[in-house]
Amino acid sequence: MTNNKSKTLRGLFLGAGFIAIAAFIFTGCPSQQRMLDTGDAAQKVYVAPGEHDEYYGFFSGGYSGQLSVWGLPSARLLRVIPVFSQDPETAYGYSEETKPLLETSYGFIPWDDSHHPHISQTNGDADGRWIFINANNTPRIARIDLTTFQTREILEIPNTGGNHASSFVTSNTEYVIGGTRFSIPYEEDLDVPIDSYSDAFRGALSFIAVDQQSGRMELDFQIIVPPYNYDLGRAGKGPSSDWVFFTTYNTEEAHTMLEINASRNDKDFIAAVNWRKAAELVRDGHGRTMPGEFYHNYYAGKQGYAVNDVKNGVTVLDTREIDEDFIYYLPTPKSPHGVDIDPTGEYIVGGGKLATVIPVHSFSRMLEAIENGAIIERIDGIPVLDYDSTIIGEVENPGLGPLHTEFDGQGYAYTSVYISSEIVKWSLETFEVVDRIDAYYSIGHLLITAGDNVNPEPRYMVGLTKTAKDRYLPTGPKQNHPAQLYDISGGRMQLLKDFPTIGEPHYAQAIRADKIVNQVAQIYEMEENDHPHAIRRIADNRVERDGNVVRIFMGSTRSHFRPDNIEGIRVGDTVYIHLTNFEQEWDVVHGIAIKGANNTELLVAPGETKTIKWEPKRTGIYPFYCTAFCSALHQEMQGYIRVSAADSDVQLTWRTGTN
Amino acid sequence: MVLAALMLVALYYMPFWTISMTAPQYPGGIGMYIHIDNVTGHNRHDLQNINILNHYIGMAEIHKEDFPEFEIMPWVIGIMIGFGILAAITGSYKLVITWLVLMVIIGIGGLIDFYMWGYDYGHNLSPDAPIKVPGMSYQPPLIGCKQLLNINACSWPYTGSIFIGLSMLFAGASAWYRKKQ
Numbered sequence: 001m002t003n004n005k006s007k008t009l010r011g012l013f014l015g016a017g018f019i020a021i022a023a024f025i026f027t028g029c030p031s032q033q034r035m036l037d038t039g040d041a042a043q044k045v046y047v048a049p050g051e052h053d054e055y056y057g058f059f060s061g062g063y064s065g066q067l068s069v070w071g072l073p074s075a076r077l078l079r080v081i082p083v084f085s086q087d088p089e090t091a092y093g094y095s096e097e098t099k100p101l102l103e104t105s106y107g108f109i110p111w112d113d114s115h116h117p118h119i120s121q122t123n124g125d126a127d128g129r130w131i132f133i134n135a136n137n138t139p140r141i142a143r144i145d146l147t148t149f150q151t152r153e154i155l156e157i158p159n160t161g162g163n164h165a166s167s168f169v170t171s172n173t174e175y176v177i178g179g180t181r182f183s184i185p186y187e188e189d190l191d192v193p194i195d196s197y198s199d200a201f202r203g204a205l206s207f208i209a210v211d212q213q214s215g216r217m218e219l220d221f222q223i224i225v226p227p228y229n230y231d232l233g234r235a236g237k238g239p240s241s242d243w244v245f246f247t248t249y250n251t252e253e254a255h256t257m258l259e260i261n262a263s264r265n266d267k268d269f270i271a272a273v274n275w276r277k278a279a280e281l282v283r284d285g286h287g288r289t290m291p292g293e294f295y296h297n298y299y300a301g302k303q304g305y306a307v308n309d310v311k312n313g314v315t316v317l318d319t320r321e322i323d324e325d326f327i328y329y330l331p332t333p334k335s336p337h338g339v340d341i342d343p344t345g346e347y348i349v350g351g352g353k354l355a356t357v358i359p360v361h362s363f364s365r366m367l368e369a370i371e372n373g374a375i376i377e378r379i380d381g382i383p384v385l386d387y388d389s390t391i392i393g394e395v396e397n398p399g400l401g402p403l404h405t406e407f408d409g410q411g412y413a414y415t416s417v418y419i420s421s422e423i424v425k426w427s428l429e430t431f432e433v434v435d436r437i438d439a440y441y442s443i444g445h446l447l448i449t450a451g452d453n454v455n456p457e458p459r460y461m462v463g464l465t466k467t468a469k470d471r472y473l474p475t476g477p478k479q480n481h482p483a484q485l486y487d488i489s490g491g492r493m494q495l496l497k498d499f500p501t502i503g504e505p506h507y508a509q510a511i512r513a514d515k516i517v518n519q520v521a522q523i524y525e526m527e528e529n530d531h532p533h534a535i536r537r538i539a540d541n542r543v544e545r546d547g548n549v550v551r552i553f554m555g556s557t558r559s560h561f562r563p564d565n566i567e568g569i570r571v572g573d574t575v576y577i578h579l580t581n582f583e584q585e586w587d588v589v590h591g592i593a594i595k596g597a598n599n600t601e602l603l604v605a606p607g608e609t610k611t612i613k614w615e616p617k618r619t620g621i622y623p624f625y626c627t628a629f630c631s632a633l634h635q636e637m638q639g640y641i642r643v644s645a646a647d648s649d650v651q652l653t654w655r656t657g658t659n
Numbered sequence: 660m661v662l663a664a665l666m667l668v669a670l671y672y673m674p675f676w677t678i679s680m681t682a683p684q685y686p687g688g689i690g691m692y693i694h695i696d697n698v699t700g701h702n703r704h705d706l707q708n709i710n711i712l713n714h715y716i717g718m719a720e721i722h723k724e725d726f727p728e729f730e731i732m733p734w735v736i737g738i739m740i741g742f743g744i745l746a747a748i749t750g751s752y753k754l755v756i757t758w759l760v761l762m763v764i765i766g767i768g769g770l771i772d773f774y775m776w777g778y779d780y781g782h783n784l785s786p787d788a789p790i791k792v793p794g795m796s797y798q799p800p801l802i803g804c805k806q807l808l809n810i811n812a813c814s815w816p817y818t819g820s821i822f823i824g825l826s827m828l829f830a831g832a833s834a835w836y837r838k839k840q
Binding site (some may be wrong): 584585633 | 707789790
């Protein structure tokens with residue numbers, strides 16, 4: 001009896017000890033709460049009134065579908081750019097000009113989930129021409145022009161389920177990449193049993209070519225790959241710039257209860273794709289054309305209506321059909337999430353979210369392994385390289401759940417670690433952790449200023465975290481997601497600031513402001529307004545009827561609309577108000593809102609023309625007014641529209657001026 | 660004296676006067692350049708924006724076409740250049756002095772004309788103006804700075820005037836030199 005009892009006790013002690021040791025092994029030394037003393041931290045983030053921040057930060061909106069623009073280090077919100085979701089404030093997705101941008105092969109979609117903004121690059125450094133961002137749910141990539149901070153183009157990606165491994169660019173923006181998070185039957189509308197997964201489902205990696213003058217995207221080709229989940233991607237740099245790397249998980253090919261079934265294998269893969277060779281194979285006719293409907297939406301001119309260019313086929317390379325090798329699998333522990341390439345282009349860092357180490361592959365060793373034929377097997381024709389032949393280091397004690405890595409250009413990497421909620425800094429020379437700091441709470445992505453460039457700037461780091469809990473004044477059961485700003489210019493990471501964000505930022509990027517500020521437009525030049533329904537001179541204002549369609553060509557200037565009295569509209573008419581803002585002064589915006597319109601307002605920037613559709617359903621007098629406080633007599637900037645019965649014979653008239 | 664005459668050629672290429680205005684909402688300023696044949700904005704759209712602001716106080720819009728001076732001035736300067744060269748060729752002291760006197764007359768005439776225009780724009784206000792401040796007129800300063808409601812307006816000679824000055828200086832030197840001979 002006594003014996004038994006002591007055995008049980010000993011067992012308990014052993015168990016507790018084991019758990020403690022296990023916790024220590026998994027998480028390493030506990031992180032430290034470290035902050036500059038308050039005064040210094042405040043000084044480092046203080047940007048005096050009227051002064052500008054040193055960096056633009058572009059934060060993805062996650063489930064908001066948008067892209068927010070921040071000044072760093074002050075963490076001031078500068079703007080929210082609508083991309084994949086309707087925005088009633090700016091009429092994005094409501095105005096006739098922008099509605100076509102949100103059209104897809106599934107019809108109009110008012111929302112998406114935007115994850116990974118990526119600034120266009122030249123020679124591996126962000127150049128500030130455009131920023132791309134992916135839609136995760138209904139796969140698309142958008143291009144935002146960084147002169148107007150306006151979404152100019154959205155390209156749908158066919159044969160893809162969850163475009164998560166996107167929208168990363170190659171070193172000279174030759175390509176933007178896309179990757180399927182879900183494998184699905186390649187023929188998109190194929191009606192098959194879900195448990196035919198391994199036979200009928202395939203992955204697709206997309207390569208979108210970018211025109212260097214206009215920025216216009218074109219789906220150049222897709223690579224059909226085994227049915228895994230392709231999670232994240234990154235282009236190589238310098239010596240590896242002809243390659244892109246994708247992480248995979250679910251090499252188990254599970255289609256249900258993935259949290260268990262896709263977590264069985266010790267290693268999944270990083271797929272290394274020689275995109276230059278793949279592009280050559282396509283040019284040499286090794287691809288075949290597969291059907292697949294997708295929308296390509298863009299502005300053909302400077303202004304006007306976005307157009308829908310509907311495509312019906314895509315060139316694919318199928319690894320099962322092509323003898324030449326252009327894609328390799330690097331075994332990587334375990335369900336890797338991020339794949340990040342160091343500034344020299346040599347180290348390929350996997351974020352094995354269930355791994356106990358951070359695995360680092362060597363690009364030059366990978367090339368040697370290919371040369372030496374260190375191939376352990378082939379999957380659908382894809383060579384799987386021997387783990388030991390490509391790996392160069394495993395970072396021990398990285399915490400639990402390493403996800404994403406950025407670099408400071410001083411020989412260090414910084415990896416976000418989700419479960420243990422911290423950032424670990426480690427050496428690219430010794431592969432040892434040298435510093436760690438807490439994240440509040442549960443960090444996803446992180447950014448370092450220019451931290452994915454060939455020339456990173458070791459100034460600031462931002463951790464994008466998932467839950468705020470007690471960090472700010474509480475705002476109910478659902479709170480905004482936080483971000484933390486760290487100073488990394490010294491030897492150790494220091495927390496400077498903790499601030500709430502917009503939506504749920506996943507990846508974010510920061511670019512030195514001087515790469516962008518001088519190109520930013522202050523107005524749309526009236527002389528260059530090529531909108532088909534713009535009026536060139538405010539005196540050209542008029543109203544035209546064509547059957548039931550009435551077009552009001554309206555102009556606005558401080559502080560009136562022309563025309564501002566309109567009669568002869570009838571119930572049953574479809575009315576388009578084309579409002580041209582004649583201002584040519586920075587930031588002088590006019591809006592328009594009509595009582596009872598089942599639509600949003602318009603906000604029209606100087607020199608811009610926008611259109612709102614209005615279908616009046618009741619007779620009466622409809623007031624309209626300028627929604628932007630444009631001038632001292634803003635409150636006088638108003639008008640009336642008379643709506644008569646459907647069979648009325650009230651003449652169509654319009655006027656402004658004399659009472 | 661040739662140099663004096665040729666200095667005036669600069670006036671065809673650059674403004675000789677500027678009116679600049681600052682206000683809280685115009686941190687970068689806004690303003691006009693006056694050339695011998697045109698009036699332009701400091702920035703591309705300044706003139707339009709000045710006209711928009713001015714309409715609130717009922718001031719007439721400023722348009723190049725409303726100033727016959729812009730038709731005449733290039734001729735006047737052209738004649739003065741020709742006359743100056745003639746004076747140089749003949750080497751006549753009297754002609755140089757006449758040229759100088761004419762330049763002074765043109766200068767004074769120009770300033771009077773400028774003042775008259777300023778007076779006209781500043782006082783001849785539309786009775787329909789939304790903003791009426793009793794007793795307030797908006798005549799820009801002839802030279803120097805003046806606060807007009809929220810706007811501080813400054814009027815100064817501009818680069819072209821340096822060449823006018825140089826021109827007259829050279830002509831003066833030329834006259835002095837000739838007289839000495």
